[in-house]
Amino acid sequence: MGFFKHLFLPTLVAIGGFHLYSTLNPTNIDVPQTGYFGSGPVKKDNTIIKPFKVNIDQQIIDDLKLRLKNSRISHNSLEDSDDFYYGFNSKHLLKLRDYWQTKYDWRKYEAILNEFPQFITEIEGLNIHFLRVKPPQGKYKTVKPLLIAHGWPGNVFEFYKFIPMLTDPKKFGISSDFAFEVVAPSIPGYGWSDQPKKTGFSQLACARVFRKLMLRLGFGKFYLQGGDWGSVITSLLARAWPDNVIALHLNMLAIQPGTSFLATVYEFASTVFPQILSSPNLSKDYSFILKAKTLLLETGYMHIQATKPDTVGTSLNDSPIGLAAYIIEKFSTWTSYEYRALQDGGLNKKFTNDELLTIVMIYWVNGNIVSSQRFYREFFLDKTAEALLKQYVPIPTAHASGLKEIYDRTPVEISRQLYNITHYKEIDMGHFAAFEAPKPLAESVFEFVNDL
Numbered sequence: 001m002g003f004f005k006h007l008f009l010p011t012l013v014a015i016g017g018f019h020l021y022s023t024l025n026p027t028n029i030d031v032p033q034t035g036y037f038g039s040g041p042v043k044k045d046n047t048i049i050k051p052f053k054v055n056i057d058q059q060i061i062d063d064l065k066l067r068l069k070n071s072r073i074s075h076n077s078l079e080d081s082d083d084f085y086y087g088f089n090s091k092h093l094l095k096l097r098d099y100w101q102t103k104y105d106w107r108k109y110e111a112i113l114n115e116f117p118q119f120i121t122e123i124e125g126l127n128i129h130f131l132r133v134k135p136p137q138g139k140y141k142t143v144k145p146l147l148i149a150h151g152w153p154g155n156v157f158e159f160y161k162f163i164p165m166l167t168d169p170k171k172f173g174i175s176s177d178f179a180f181e182v183v184a185p186s187i188p189g190y191g192w193s194d195q196p197k198k199t200g201f202s203q204l205a206c207a208r209v210f211r212k213l214m215l216r217l218g219f220g221k222f223y224l225q226g227g228d229w230g231s232v233i234t235s236l237l238a239r240a241w242p243d244n245v246i247a248l249h250l251n252m253l254a255i256q257p258g259t260s261f262l263a264t265v266y267e268f269a270s271t272v273f274p275q276i277l278s279s280p281n282l283s284k285d286y287s288f289i290l291k292a293k294t295l296l297l298e299t300g301y302m303h304i305q306a307t308k309p310d311t312v313g314t315s316l317n318d319s320p321i322g323l324a325a326y327i328i329e330k331f332s333t334w335t336s337y338e339y340r341a342l343q344d345g346g347l348n349k350k351f352t353n354d355e356l357l358t359i360v361m362i363y364w365v366n367g368n369i370v371s372s373q374r375f376y377r378e379f380f381l382d383k384t385a386e387a388l389l390k391q392y393v394p395i396p397t398a399h400a401s402g403l404k405e406i407y408d409r410t411p412v413e414i415s416r417q418l419y420n421i422t423h424y425k426e427i428d429m430g431h432f433a434a435f436e437a438p439k440p441l442a443e444s445v446f447e448f449v450n451d452l
Helices: 002-024 057-067 090-102 106-113 160-165 203-216 229-240 260-274 286-299 300-305 309-318 320-328 337-341 353-366 371-380 384-388 438-451
Strands: 050-052 117-123 126-133 142-149 178-185 221-224 246-248 393-402 419-427
Touching: 002 246, 057 320, 090 320, 090 353, 117 142, 117 203, 117 300, 126 160, 126 203, 142 160, 142 229, 160 178, 160 438, 178 203, 178 438, 203 229, 203 309, 203 371, 203 384, 221 229, 229 246, 229 384, 229 393, 246 438, 260 286, 300 309, 309 320, 309 371, 320 353, 393 438, 419 438
Parallel strands: 142 178, 142 221, 221 246, 246 393, 393 419
Antiparallel strands: 050 117, 117 126, 126 178
16 A cells, blocks of 8 residues: 555556656657648649739529529527527528629729739649738838637628738828838638648648748748638747748637646646636636637537538538628627627628628639538647647747637736737637737737837
8 A cells, every 4th residue: 555655556647647748848859841632643733923813704604693682581580589699590591692692892892802913823722812012112111921810701802901901001090110012822622722622731831831922922031921721820830931931920829728737737727726817807707617618609610620521511502691690690799799789790891882892702612611611620620730739839929819809818927828928919709809909919929029
């Protein structure tokens, strides 16, 4: 018994603790340096960078109008829940359908998209679509390269108000003697980038492709900015290829319990003793239990897309009104949890119908909702990415924390356990920061980079 108490049990605990530490803090991760996701056998990429313009065939638009005319919304909202608590309110969906069919002008927004210089180049067998926007020539002393990455259910259109502020800050009242040259790629399977033809195209594979894109454009070192999947992609790029990254700016910084031992300790301690947090806003109501409850209530879509994306995607790819309900509902709840209580979901408090429908249109005209949803399945299958996300990021990192972000209100005391946080700013905004609050987000980027 003495042997068990004094030697065997402590040894067992020590081994278990070491195993847990090794699991939570993996080292010597072998990161794949290449892949191929085009059709058929591996072929050499065509490295030519070609100009690109959006030009959707009129037949696609005519077909959409016909489908909208014949769409069936046969259910009614509940008499005692005439809001967004059960999902997209049918009354408002009927109004949105009528607007889409009779007032929305795709050609207007196609022209807006084409105001940005766009290009296509092939990487790992896929044609990668990207915007490359430069500051006005001679206006700024210094121009810094910045890659910005979008998420789901968004696309590069989220950045149409954000990019001009980054490339010409003085025009928008942001004081800066430098500006950014912005590269904004469409994630493969989104927008006008090719859909991956093979399994395995995860967020880490995307980070590798985006790095290769920047190198091809002549940028050996660059800045990163991302939200949603963009935050995961850029965080992985910073971990796997730190020599190429100057600094990292995130407007979503989610850390799951178990990712870091100390972060987990802080997570639970701040739930019991919220006063230990430095943020007055978060110390009022920060709670891991509340966060877990919110995730349970609002992530049904994630479980579906992480398991059988092709099944649900088939119906969405066939019905424009179904696609709109599925996507636009996220711009309600994810912008503010309180908007669920409103009949119109508060959608027009931050966005216009035209803006929301343009996001949907980019999925519709490219027929790629299924490939965008597969990105979730690949995330949960990629063990290398999972291990990398447990590593500390020494690169200077900024967190622009949205106070209405339902997934990420991570206190800086927690995020500092995994990131070298040199800039932290709380902003009254939700999940789609660049789309909803482009100027506060741009100001955060300039403040961060200026202070480095």
